[in-house]
Amino acid sequence: MSGAVPAIVLEDPADPRLAPYAAMRERDLVGRAGRFVVEGEVALRLMLSPAARFRIESVLLAPERLPGLAEALAGLGAPVYVAGKPVMSAVTGFPIHRGVLAIGLRGEEPDASPLVPPSPRSALVLGLAGLTNHDNVGGLFRNAAAFGADAVLLDAESCDPLYRKAIRVSAGAALTVPFARLASGSDWVAVAAGLNLEPLALSPAGTEEVSTLVPPRRTLLLVGSEGPGLPEHLLARMRGLRIAMAPGFDSLNVATAAAIALHRVAGRDRLAGP
Amino acid sequence: MSGAVPAIVLEDPADPRLAPYAAMRERDLVGRAGRFVVEGEVALRLMLSPAARFRIESVLLAPERLPGLAEALAGLGAPVYVAGKPVMSAVTGFPIHRGVLAIGLRGEEPDASPLVPPSPRSALVLGLAGLTNHDNVGGLFRNAAAFGADAVLLDAESCDPLYRKAIRVSAGAALTVPFARLASGSDWVAVAAGLNLEPLALSPAGTEEVSTLVPPRRTLLLVGSEGPGLPEHLLARMRGLRIAMAPGFDSLNVATAAAIALHRVAGRDRLAGP
Numbered sequence: 001m002s003g004a005v006p007a008i009v010l011e012d013p014a015d016p017r018l019a020p021y022a023a024m025r026e027r028d029l030v031g032r033a034g035r036f037v038v039e040g041e042v043a044l045r046l047m048l049s050p051a052a053r054f055r056i057e058s059v060l061l062a063p064e065r066l067p068g069l070a071e072a073l074a075g076l077g078a079p080v081y082v083a084g085k086p087v088m089s090a091v092t093g094f095p096i097h098r099g100v101l102a103i104g105l106r107g108e109e110p111d112a113s114p115l116v117p118p119s120p121r122s123a124l125v126l127g128l129a130g131l132t133n134h135d136n137v138g139g140l141f142r143n144a145a146a147f148g149a150d151a152v153l154l155d156a157e158s159c160d161p162l163y164r165k166a167i168r169v170s171a172g173a174a175l176t177v178p179f180a181r182l183a184s185g186s187d188w189v190a191v192a193a194g195l196n197l198e199p200l201a202l203s204p205a206g207t208e209e210v211s212t213l214v215p216p217r218r219t220l221l222l223v224g225s226e227g228p229g230l231p232e233h234l235l236a237r238m239r240g241l242r243i244a245m246a247p248g249f250d251s252l253n254v255a256t257a258a259a260i261a262l263h264r265v266a267g268r269d270r271l272a273g274p
Numbered sequence: 275m276s277g278a279v280p281a282i283v284l285e286d287p288a289d290p291r292l293a294p295y296a297a298m299r300e301r302d303l304v305g306r307a308g309r310f311v312v313e314g315e316v317a318l319r320l321m322l323s324p325a326a327r328f329r330i331e332s333v334l335l336a337p338e339r340l341p342g343l344a345e346a347l348a349g350l351g352a353p354v355y356v357a358g359k360p361v362m363s364a365v366t367g368f369p370i371h372r373g374v375l376a377i378g379l380r381g382e383e384p385d386a387s388p389l390v391p392p393s394p395r396s397a398l399v400l401g402l403a404g405l406t407n408h409d410n411v412g413g414l415f416r417n418a419a420a421f422g423a424d425a426v427l428l429d430a431e432s433c434d435p436l437y438r439k440a441i442r443v444s445a446g447a448a449l450t451v452p453f454a455r456l457a458s459g460s461d462w463v464a465v466a467a468g469l470n471l472e473p474l475a476l477s478p479a480g481t482e483e484v485s486t487l488v489p490p491r492r493t494l495l496l497v498g499s500e501g502p503g504l505p506e507h508l509l510a511r512m513r514g515l516r517i518a519m520a521p522g523f524d525s526l527n528v529a530t531a532a533a534i535a536l537h538r539v540a541g542r543d544r545l546a547g548p
Contacts, residue, residue: 139527139530142526142527143526143530145520145523146519146520146523146525146526147519147520148519148520148521148523171524210537211537211538243537244537244540244542244545244546245420245421245422245545245546246419246420246421246422246540246544246545246546247422247545247546249419249420249422250445251420252416252417252420252533253413253416255530256413256417256529256530256533259526259530259533259534260533260534260537263484263485263517263518263534264485266518266520268518270520271518271519271520271521272518272519272520272521
């Protein structure tokens with residue numbers, strides 16, 4: 001039958017094939033040794049699309065979710081397990097409502113260089129410095145995707161974009177936007193120079209307002225965490241970009257601020273007309 | 275002693291003076307008959323500042339929080355209760371970590387008209403149509419404050435900006451940005467006309483791109499919920515504003531999209547230069 005998926009029904013929460021799904025919240029904290037969890041139909045369909053950067057190791061569905069996903073899963077070279085929601089919940093350790101899970105494989109962590117289009121082509125890269133909040137990292141990936149950024153670079157302190165909550169808040173963009181992690185202690189100015197990018201620091205202390213910026217052809221837009229922001233020693237060494245706000249207002253959410261800057265920097269060639 | 279606050283120590287979770295703090299999560303759902311809960315030091319300090327639009331009925335602090343807040347609370351014409359965190363947690367029904375709560379009074383719900391500067395002065399009003407997600411409403415208030423909007427108008431379907439989570443996500447802006455609720459069935463086009471505002475609908479279906487918009491002097495920027503967006507019958511009757519995005523990308527978070535539009539529409543006179 002066309003579109004049929006050879007699903008494997010599992011009834012024992014202790015089945016070793018379900019081990020990667022076990023104790024999901026606890027594992028969020030300690031990491032998964034090369035694996036990550038995909039939740040929900042939107043994220044699973046992204047993982048099955050050509051846009052996804054990662055391979056699927058296995059899929060775990062509640063029985064009632066199989067028919068709707070069978071066509072999308074046809075041809076997947078990985079096992080599709082089916083288990084009732086009580087079994088799924090017993091495995092993961094909390095109530096599973098949507099009944100759609102999968103395990104992704106992180107693969108080799110890429111270097112930054114192959115992710116960035118070579119000069120003289122235009123390039124737009126978002127740099128995250130010390131972003132330790134999963135909501136913010138997820139929001140930043142969503143906005144990077146919205147404005148066609150080529151890649152996201154994260155310093156060693158920033159948190160994992162493939163953490164469950166970050167994927168969810170990113171609306172799946174963490175699965176599609178290329179990203180690379182810099183070595184601990186990397187200098188952003190040197191990283192930008194090595195990639196032929198002009199670094200712009202988004203900061204309330206910046207001197208150029210975003211709406212009058214003439215976007216560089218090859219940009220590294222660097223953002224820091226909401227509290228401390230980017231460190232002084234970086235701000236002193238690159239152009240600073242600020243967003244004009246109402247007098248007395250403290251600051252925007254970092255993902256929101258990045259969206260305003262990305263919308264400006266991306267320019268017309270990168271965005272859909274008119 | 276200067277700065278001393280006559281705090282009232284309470285030890286019985288059943289004390290009737292603590293009734294407005296009881297069963298906090300359950301009450302979130304059913305409403306509080308003219309009251310709302312203020313959580314945390316940032317929100318309490320905003321409530322004590324001249325920027326706040328609402329009066330405090332009472333404050334409830336863990337004993338260790340009193341010294342740091344005593345000066346700010348001096349002169350408050352409302353009781354300050356002190357109770358240990360175990361008592362606070364027993365009253366509210368969940369663990370209280372920060373030890374700072376207060377009850378605010380909603381007061382009379384204002385009409386829209388007195389909140390909007392009269393013509394010919396410039397005006398910027400954000401309209402929320404069918405925004406039922408507290409995170410989004412909180413984010414929209416934060417962004418309205420960031421770009422100096424004069425007021426926020428909500429239709430009958432949009433959720434309460436004074437819900438605990440919305441206040442938190444707004445970074446307190448729900449306590450300071452004037453808002454009014456429209457009567458059920460109000461027509462946004464008529465509302466805009468009555469206030470002498472030019473309505474702009476923010477929508478992927480809009481025909482004008484935000485970065486080339488010449489902002490009207492008096493604007494009502496209307497946003498809808500992320501899923502369905504603004505209804506067709508409204509889009510057909512007002513100028514539509516779109517944000518150019520990468521081809522194939524679905525949509526931005528509604529609060530993020532509104533921030534990009536507000537930054538453009540607010541214009542230089544409303545924002546801190548240069």
